[in-house]
Amino acid sequence: MITDKIIEIKNLTHNYQKNHPSIENITFSVSKGEFIVIAGKNGSGKTTLFKLLNGLLTATSGEVFIHGKSVAKNSIFARKNLGLVFQDPDTQIVGETVFDDAAFGPENLRLPRNEIKKRVVLILKKLGLFHLKDRNPATLSGGEKRRLAIAGILSMNTEILVLDEPFSNLDFSGTLELLSYIKLLSNSGHTILIATHELEKIIFHATRLIIMDKGKIIGDDKPLKLIKKVEKFGIKEPCSSKFGMGIKKWEG
Amino acid sequence: MGRLTLFSYKSSNSFLHNLDTRCKLIVLSFLSISILKADFTALIIITIIILGFLASEDIKLISLLKQIKYFILLLFFIFIARAVSTNGDSLFVLSWISFTKQGVIEGVRVCWKFFIIMVMGILFSCSTKPSYLKCAAQWFLRPIPFIPEKRISIMISLFLRFFPLILKQVNNVLDAQKTRCSELQKNPIKKIINVSLPVLKKIFQCADNLAISMEARCYSENRTEPEFIKSGQEKNVYIATIVLSSIMFAF
Numbered sequence: 001m002i003t004d005k006i007i008e009i010k011n012l013t014h015n016y017q018k019n020h021p022s023i024e025n026i027t028f029s030v031s032k033g034e035f036i037v038i039a040g041k042n043g044s045g046k047t048t049l050f051k052l053l054n055g056l057l058t059a060t061s062g063e064v065f066i067h068g069k070s071v072a073k074n075s076i077f078a079r080k081n082l083g084l085v086f087q088d089p090d091t092q093i094v095g096e097t098v099f100d101d102a103a104f105g106p107e108n109l110r111l112p113r114n115e116i117k118k119r120v121v122l123i124l125k126k127l128g129l130f131h132l133k134d135r136n137p138a139t140l141s142g143g144e145k146r147r148l149a150i151a152g153i154l155s156m157n158t159e160i161l162v163l164d165e166p167f168s169n170l171d172f173s174g175t176l177e178l179l180s181y182i183k184l185l186s187n188s189g190h191t192i193l194i195a196t197h198e199l200e201k202i203i204f205h206a207t208r209l210i211i212m213d214k215g216k217i218i219g220d221d222k223p224l225k226l227i228k229k230v231e232k233f234g235i236k237e238p239c240s241s242k243f244g245m246g247i248k249k250w251e252g
Numbered sequence: 253m254g255r256l257t258l259f260s261y262k263s264s265n266s267f268l269h270n271l272d273t274r275c276k277l278i279v280l281s282f283l284s285i286s287i288l289k290a291d292f293t294a295l296i297i298i299t300i301i302i303l304g305f306l307a308s309e310d311i312k313l314i315s316l317l318k319q320i321k322y323f324i325l326l327l328f329f330i331f332i333a334r335a336v337s338t339n340g341d342s343l344f345v346l347s348w349i350s351f352t353k354q355g356v357i358e359g360v361r362v363c364w365k366f367f368i369i370m371v372m373g374i375l376f377s378c379s380t381k382p383s384y385l386k387c388a389a390q391w392f393l394r395p396i397p398f399i400p401e402k403r404i405s406i407m408i409s410l411f412l413r414f415f416p417l418i419l420k421q422v423n424n425v426l427d428a429q430k431t432r433c434s435e436l437q438k439n440p441i442k443k444i445i446n447v448s449l450p451v452l453k454k455i456f457q458c459a460d461n462l463a464i465s466m467e468a469r470c471y472s473e474n475r476t477e478p479e480f481i482k483s484g485q486e487k488n489v490y491i492a493t494i495v496l497s498s499i500m501f502a503f
């Protein structure tokens with residue numbers, strides 16, 4: 001099956017406990033280069049959906065395809081193509097130095113040493129971490145840790161980047177910095193999915209907004225068309241939109 | 253963590269830093285064993301060499317002594333014990349304890365040896381990245397059958413990575429409980445339970461998240477082999493070590 005859709009999700013349902021679906025009958029697809037924001041209040045099923053996308057969880061029914069290949073049957077293929085960055089960077093960073101951590105993924109892929117070095121240097125430079133390459137990750141700032149978690153994924157040459165609540169625990173300047181790097185990655189061709197309940201910070205850059213509530217998708221459209229409805233589902237509507245000025249850049 | 257600074261890695265470009273970790277480990281164990289046989293001539297020689305390395309690593313002797321002051325106190329007790337417990341010609345008598353000449357000489361010799369071994373260990377740890385040490389451990393374990401050296405090496409690195417986090421977690425829990433007057437609790441067993449339950453819970457959560465995120469990064473035991481950086485001086489170092497060891501056995 002060859003399509004231009006890089007992710008296809010078909011009737012996806014998942015229960016942690018019997019008859020309590022954490023996500024229910026989700027269907028949508030993603031094309032190359034899209035920048036999608038998935039919004040929903042806590043417990044709406046965003047993290048569960050993401051874990052299903054690269055085979056960390058197995059669906060109760062339905063299926064996910066990446067480049068037309070079933071994720072359930074090719075989980076390594078899925079993980080190479082779809083990089084998932086979790087909410088808490090402290091439990092994702094495994095290396096003792098920034099460089100070692102970024103090299104962890106490529107080492108798992110058994111790449112030759114010089115190729116690993118090339119990739120890691122490239123990605124650390126791209127995310128503004130190269131000058132920190134010998135630092136212990138524990139000593140990095142919140143924003144730097146978050147970027148390192150992203151670097152650890154991108155060093156596997158993943159084209160789809162999936163970020164779960166990337167702005168949690170970040171201060172104002174950390175958020176600004178992270179935003180600019182996410183934009184940069186989007187501009188350089190990465191397909192991006194971001195789960196958040198802080199719409200305001202990111203929505204200006206998104207090409208598409210998906211709203212989740214109680215495990216279901218209840219809205220999937222251009223941000224401008226949906227933004228007025230979000231508060232019904234427990235998500236804060238951006239101020240600019242509230243005051244009738246449409247969607248403005250959060251960073252000013 | 254301040255008191256551990258001496259034992260932790262410092263990045264630099266010195267001779268020791270660039271040496272192959274396996275070579276450093278072999279030399280370290282070789283010298284530590286042969287130094288037990290050494291006498292004063294050999295001790296003087298190796299002390300001069302080690303002072304040279306300390307200088308090249310930019311470690312000040314004074315700050316080193318300050319940081320290992322408890323170890324030095326221990327050496328002092330060893331010295332006293334030796335000085336009074338060895339039979340020989342009495343040097344002087346303090347109340348009823350007599351210090352013998354042979355005892356004092358013996359005490360100096362033993363303490364000097366311990367001190368040198370300690371300093372060699374410090375030189376090793378501040379010039380060796382934990383990740384290189386881990387690779388070396390994996391390399392040495394490889395020929396031993398039934399030992400999963402790759403799993404051990406990833407465990408070492410995860411331990412090194414998460415140990416400080418666990419300590420931090422314990423401190424956070426302690427502080428949070430102190431603000432709720434945990435000091436008033438006098439039962440030590442209850443105290444331990446109060447601290448260890450939240451810490452353990454957090455550790456298990458972390459471990460779970462960690463396992464998932466390692467899986468997301470395609471973790472398997474079949475990884476790229478570790479790489480060893482060689483400075484090209486290893487052969488000379490081995491020769492120097494053999495010469496030094498022979499001196500220690502001879503003098």
Ligand SMILES: Nc1ncnc2c1ncn2[C@@H]1O[C@H](COP(=O)(O)OP(=O)(O)O)[C@@H](O)[C@H]1O
Nearest residue numbers: 016017022040041042043044045046047048049
């Ligand atoms: N490990 C788990 N075991 C049981 N239920 C879970 C687990 N993880 C999440 N859930 C439940 O699944 C639902 C969706 O959770 P989650 O995907 O974490 O939402 P979100 O990321 O949007 O906050 C919630 O009702 C939550 O209680």
Ligand SMILES: [Mg+2]
Nearest residue numbers: 046047048164
């Ligand atoms: Mg979540």
